[in-house]
Amino acid sequence: MKSLLKALKRCAVAGAAALAVLSLQPVSAAQAAPAPVVGGTRAAQGEFPFMVRLSMGCGGALYTQQIVLTAAHCVGRTGPNTSITATAGVVDLQSSSRITVRSTYVYRAPGYNGDGKDWALIKLAQPVNLPTLKIATTTQYNNGTFTVAGWGANREGGSQQRYLLKANVPFVSDAQCRSYSGYGGLIPSEEICAGYTAGGVDTCQGDSGGPMFRRDASNQWIQVGIVSWGIGCARANAPGVYAEVSTFAAQIASAAAGL
Structure with a gap:
């Protein structure tokens, strides 16, 4: 399974x-x-201001203004990670007003092995001034x-x-x-x-x-x-x-x- x-x-x-x-x-x-x-x-625009698009092809939501809550299967193991770009603040991903921030760290749910426990946190390089969820x-x-x-x-x-x-x-x-x-x-x-x-x-x-x-x-x-x-x-x-x-x-x- x-x-x-x-x-x-x-x-x-x-x-x-x-x-x-x-x-x-x-x-x-x-x-x-x-x-x-x-x-x-x-x-x-602005209906769900906490929504985040992640560069690996996943979504997420602002848990805090500097931490995105997403799925464990979207990320690698826990540790420093600067490879992810988060896009926020817009409905249109091509909008000139979009906010983009790089990741600094990924925390994947302990014990995640593909079944259940499908949550992870991504810390951003700086806070995003948007409402959280x-x-x-x-x-x-x-x-x-x-x-x-x-x-x-x-x-x-x-x-x-x-x-x-x-x-x-x-x-x-x-x-x-x-x-x-x-x-x-x-x-x-x-x-x-x-x-x-x-x-x-x-x-x-x-x-x-x-x-x-x-x-x-x-x-x-x-x-x-x-x-x-x-x-x-x-x-x-x-x-x-x-x-x-x-x-x-x-x-x-x-x-x-x-x-």
């Missing part, structure tokens, strides 16, 4: 896999997906309507996008998710599934590491998941799988404090 999951990661350089986002009610087979398709619709510390928000955003492909096998796209998708229970072909290796204590039974709305290759988020009780954005793996893009009966942020919240905070 481990080798299969590695083949299905959603990093642009890792190949075509698919991801989704959650909503409040379990999805029935008859439930139809809304109008947006793979990758969704274009985000407005707080993370969930309990499972309180592991439900409801979630949003994902990224510059990944807008169709399975497609190319990366110039403009940031967004989409919404509904929650899929662990039991339902594990019933689908290829999802028996889901780790319920570390991963969350989401997507429409009928497919049609999803993230895709190149969206790995990006945040899955929703509104909290104060109507502020809160990150609940990290784009991790899936099968295809927006296929029926093939939900996306996310790293469950709340499971690792204490570890993430501790690691960030030491960077």
Whole structure:
């Protein structure tokens, strides 16, 4: 199973896999997906100011103004790393107002081996003066309507996008998710599934590491998941799988404090 999951990661350089986002009610087979398709619709400038594009072909979010939270499968081992460029502050990656900052250090989740624990931190050379995205510390928000955003492909096998796209998708229970072909290796204590039974709305290759988020009780954005793996893009009966942020919240905070 481990080798299969590695083949299905959603990093642009890792190949075509698919991801989704959650909503409040379990999805029935008859439930139809809304109008947006793979990758969704274009985000407005400033709508998700915490979004970051990483040069290896992944996404991420500003955990602090100098630390990006992304997926473990997007990075190498823990240690100094100046090879990654983070682009932030824009929807259009070619905008002249984009902010680009080099990395200085990578921290990959301890024990990451391709299954679960799919989170990592990237320290930037200097702070970025943009809003950050707080993370969930309990499972309180592991439900409801979630949003994902990224510059990944807008169709399975497609190319990366110039403009940031967004989409919404509904929650899929662990039991339902594990019933689908290829999802028996889901780790319920570390991963969350989401997507429409009928497919049609999803993230895709190149969206790995990006945040899955929703509104909290104060109507502020809160990150609940990290784009991790899936099968295809927006296929029926093939939900996306996310790293469950709340499971690792204490570890993430501790690691960030030491960077």
